[in-house]
Amino acid sequence: MRTRKTHQTELVMQAVHALDHPTASNVLDAVHELDPSVSRATVFRVLAEAAESGEVQRLVLAGSSDCFDITLCKHAHMVCSRCGAISDVDVPDTSALQRDAVGVKGGRIDACHVQFFGLCPECNRGEPHQNQ
Amino acid sequence: MRTRKTHQTELVMQAVHALDHPTASNVLDAVHELDPSVSRATVFRVLAEAAESGEVQRLVLAGSSDCFDITLCKHAHMVCSRCGAISDVDVPDTSALQRDAVGVKGGRIDACHVQFFGLCPECNRGEPHQNQ
DNA sequence: CTTTTTGCAAACCCTTTGCAAGACA
DNA sequence: TGTCTTGCAAAGGGTTTGCAAAAAG
Numbered sequence: 368m369r370t371r372k373t374h375q376t377e378l379v380m381q382a383v384h385a386l387d388h389p390t391a392s393n394v395l396d397a398v399h400e401l402d403p404s405v406s407r408a409t410v411f412r413v414l415a416e417a418a419e420s421g422e423v424q425r426l427v428l429a430g431s432s433d434c435f436d437i438t439l440c441k442h443a444h445m446v447c448s449r450c451g452a453i454s455d456v457d458v459p460d461t462s463a464l465q466r467d468a469v470g471v472k473g474g475r476i477d478a479c480h481v482q483f484f485g486l487c488p489e490c491n492r493g494e495p496h497q498n499q
Numbered sequence: 500m501r502t503r504k505t506h507q508t509e510l511v512m513q514a515v516h517a518l519d520h521p522t523a524s525n526v527l528d529a530v531h532e533l534d535p536s537v538s539r540a541t542v543f544r545v546l547a548e549a550a551e552s553g554e555v556q557r558l559v560l561a562g563s564s565d566c567f568d569i570t571l572c573k574h575a576h577m578v579c580s581r582c583g584a585i586s587d588v589d590v591p592d593t594s595a596l597q598r599d600a601v602g603v604k605g606g607r608i609d610a611c612h613v614q615f616f617g618l619c620p621e622c623n624r625g626e627p628h629q630n631q
Numbered sequence: 632c633t634t635t636t637t638g639c640a641a642a643c644c645c646t647t648t649g650c651a652a653g654a655c656a
Numbered sequence: 657t658g659t660c661t662t663g664c665a666a667a668g669g670g671t672t673t674g675c676a677a678a679a680a681g
Contacts, residue, residue: 371635371680392670406638411671413636429561429612432670445603454603464596464613471577471586473620480561481596482612488605503655503660524645538663543646545661564645 369416375405379413383423383435388444388453390432428453429482443480447487456483501548507537511545515555515567520576520585522564560585561614575612579619588615 369376375398382397383389389397395410414435418425426434431446434453443458458481465479485491501508507530514529515521521529527542546567550557558566563578566585575590590613597611617623 369636373636373680375637390670404638407670408639408672409637415672427562429614430559443600445606445608447606448609454606456600456603456608458596458600460599461596464590464593465615467592468575468588468590468615471588471620473623474577474579474586474618475623476577476588476615476617477580478616480614480616482561482614483597483600483608484610484612485608486606488603491605491607501661505655505661507662522645536663539645540647540664541662547647 368420369413374402375409376413378402378405379410380417380422383414383417384437388426388434388436390434392432394435426453443482445483445485445487447490448484449486449490452487452489454487500552501545506534507541508545510534510537511542512549512554515546515549516569520558520566520568522566524564526567558585575614577615577617577619579622580616581618581622584619584621586619 378398378401379394382394386393386397391411391414394414395405395407398405398410414423414425417423418435421439424436424439426436426444428434428444428446431451431453438455443456443461445454445456446452447454461479461481464481465476468476468479510530510533511526514526518525518529523543523546526546527537527539530537530542546555546557549555550567553571556568556571558568558576560566560576560578563583563585570587575588575593577586577588578584579586593611593613596613597608600608600611
């Protein structure tokens with residue numbers, strides 16, 4: 368748990384809030400625009416601890432680097448197959464899905480992660496958009 | 500596309516069939532038990548091409564290395580939170596889930612991946628099982 | 632002044648690649 | 657023989673770590 372307030376931590380948290388589903392590297396880039404002296408290690412450490420403490424949510428996605436989300440409530444994500452952008456998707460009933468799933472005999476299912484693949488609005492319009 | 504039959508390729512494909520949802524490293528380990536001279540690069544190359552050609556399925560999972568699956572039909576997976584083992588899960592209606600999902604306005608959803616987290620039978624029994 | 636936090640650089644893990652040597656057909 | 661496939665070793669990328677220096681309280 369982070370007990371002292373520092374310039375670096377403020378910049379990192381500010382970036383997470385300003386960006387939409389940033390990866391650690393996205394955050395680093397944003398922080399560097401304001402202060403290039405902040406180190407990569409610090410960004411990873413601050414993000415890891417913020418996720419640990421529940422201040423932000425770490426999104427562990429299939430096929431992408433972990434992203435960070437300031438929305439703490441559970442929801443699904445769509446990853447754009449073209450540019451990698453991540454969009455929030457409201458999905459009504461994963462509990463039903465989990466209940467319906469034929470579990471592994473003898474095993475136990477605790478959580479259900481739903482992830483969609485598709486095209487984000489920009490890429491769907493055919494815009495020459497690359498990477499968030 | 501692989502046109503020649505080699506000792507190495509045979510060992511790799513044999514291992515993929517013998518193992519359950521192996522990662523490339525799992526395959527490498529199995530192959531090395533029979534022939535330690537097979538290189539890491541070859542295992543990755545053979546698996547990548549087998550997945551490319553549709554001979555096996557590459558499973559891109561959240562929070563795990565890619566795994567390879569000889570079952571070509573689509574199904575969901577459960578990742579054991581304790582040992583990392585992967586189990587097949589039959590899940591009835593992801594198409595309904597996809598239809599129900601409130602898509603990103605202007606975007607397009609193409610595919611839906613469902614992944615469960617829980618305990619595999621061994622870990623659920625409390626056995627001292629670590630890593631597949 | 633004590634303890635936390637940082638920056639650096641190196642280590643790490645997993646995967647991919649360039650290239651010359653080797654093996655298949 | 658010709659060219660596909662391999663092994664090696666190095667390069668990647670993304671993330672983590674050890675440690676001494678800097679900064680917060």
